[in-house]
Every structure is written in structure tokens, then in C-alpha cells.
Amino acid sequence: xxxxxxxxxxxxxxxxxxxxxxxxxxxxxxxxxxxxxxxxxxxxxxxxxxxxxxxxxxxxxxxxxxxxxxxxxxxxxxxxxxxxxxxxxxxxxxxxxxxxxxxxxxxxxxxxxxxxxxxxxxxxxxxxxxxxxxxxxxxxxxxxxxxxxxxxxxxxxxxxxxxxxxxxxxxxxxx
Numbered sequence: 001x002x003x004x005x006x007x008x009x010x011x012x013x014x015x016x017x018x019x020x021x022x023x024x025x026x027x028x029x030x031x032x033x034x035x036x037x038x039x040x041x042x043x044x045x046x047x048x049x050x051x052x053x054x055x056x057x058x059x060x061x062x063x064x065x066x067x068x069x070x071x072x073x074x075x076x077x078x079x080x081x082x083x084x085x086x087x088x089x090x091x092x093x094x095x096x097x098x099x100x101x102x103x104x105x106x107x108x109x110x111x112x113x114x115x116x117x118x119x120x121x122x123x124x125x126x127x128x129x130x131x132x133x134x135x136x137x138x139x140x141x142x143x144x145x146x147x148x149x150x151x152x153x154x155x156x157x158x159x160x161x162x163x164x165x166x167x168x169x170x171x172x173x174x175x
Contacts, residue, residue: 006043006079008142009105011149017041017083018107018150020050025085025157028052028060035157036060036085040068040101043079048072060084061092065099074100081105085154087145090126093133097141104130106145108154117162 009017017039024037036053038060049071051064061084068077081103082088082096087110096104110125117125134141 008103008144009045009081013045014105014144014147015149017081017105018085018147018154020047021083021085021107022150022154022157024050024052024060025154029157029161035161038064038082038084040064041081041083043076048080057091059089059092061088062095065092065095065101068101069099078102086110086158088130088133090128090130090133093130093141097134097137097139100139101141103142103144105147106130106143107147107150108158109146109151112146112151112155117158 021037021039024039025035026037028037029035031052033055034053036059038051040048040050042048049064049067051060051067053060054063061082065082068080072080077100080101082101083105084092085106086108087106088096088104089110093104110129111127131143134143
């Protein structure tokens with residue numbers, strides 16, 4: 001699939017978009033969910049939809065990508081950007097790929113998230129960066145992130161959450 005993406009956003013725009021995603025993550029946490037937030041930004045820079053984390057397998061990015069694929073054409077989505085607080089996991093990156101969303105912007109890397117969550121059973125992190133997932137595909141998804149200006153802000157939300165949220169018993173992960 002060969003489609004032309006619109007120009008990359010500048011640093012100021014990226015920070016604004018990540019601020020929107022961070023607000024979604026804060027709302028998700030306030031509703032008792034994991035503090036992840038995603039925003040779909042259209043070709044003109046407008047918010048098309050938002051999504052917070054639902055549960056351990058319904059991540060904000062994957063749910064948003066599925067909703068977007070139901071609502072918009074692949075050609076339109078290729079010109080859109082999925083903006084998310086944390087680097088998409090392999091599941092979310094693959095869902096974005098198949099939804100044909102042409103760009104992802106993320107604030108904090110998966111490796112930093114792992115430092116904050118440890119082996120918490122509600123977030124068993126895979127050591128598989130989204131760039132590697134996208135590199136295996138037949139089309140090029142543009143990746144922007146991590147964004148240093150937003151990492152500490154996003155990390156503080158996760159630090160507060162994972163340190164005070166006990167892992168369910170009986171679901172311990174190997175060390």
C-alpha cells in the first residue's frame with residue numbers, strides 16, 4: 001500500500017497532542033482503569049476520537065484503532081496520527097498497522113514503563129518495540145517517540161498508579 005502521509009508535526013504540536021492523550025490517561029485512571037490514553041488526530045490536526053485503557057487486553061491504542069477502522073476508510077486513516085502516552089505494545093502496534101493509521105506519536109517508551117511497573121501481572125511488558133513490529137510490515141508506519149519533554153509527566157502518572165495498585169494474587173509473573 002503506497003499512500004502519502006501529510007507532513008510531520010513540529011515539536012510544539014507533538015507536545016500539545018501528547019497533552020491531550022495525557023488528559024485521557026488521567027480520566028482513565030480516575031475511572032479505575034490503567035493510566036493509558038490515546039487520541040486519534042486527523043490530517044488537519046483535529047481530534048477525531050479519544051480512548052482510555054479499558055482493561056489488560058483492551059488497551060487504549062488497540063480499542064481506538066478498531067473503532068477508527070469501523071468509522072473511517074483506510075485511505076483517510078493513513079493520513080491520521082495515533083497519539084498515545086506510552087509506546088504501543090506489540091498488540092496495539094499490530095492493530096494500528098491493520099487499521100491503516102499512518103503515524104504514531106508516543107510520549108514514554110515501553111522500556112521506561114517496565115522500570116515503573118516491574119513484573120506487575122496487570123502489565124506484563126513485552127520487550128518488542130513498536131518500531132520492530134512496524135518494520136516487519138509491507139507499509140511504512142511513521143513513528144515519533146519517545147518525547148523527552150513529556151516523559152517525566154507521563155512517568156509520574158504511572159509511578160503513582162503502579163506503586164499503589166497491588167497485583168492480583170495468583171497471577172505472579174516470573175522474575
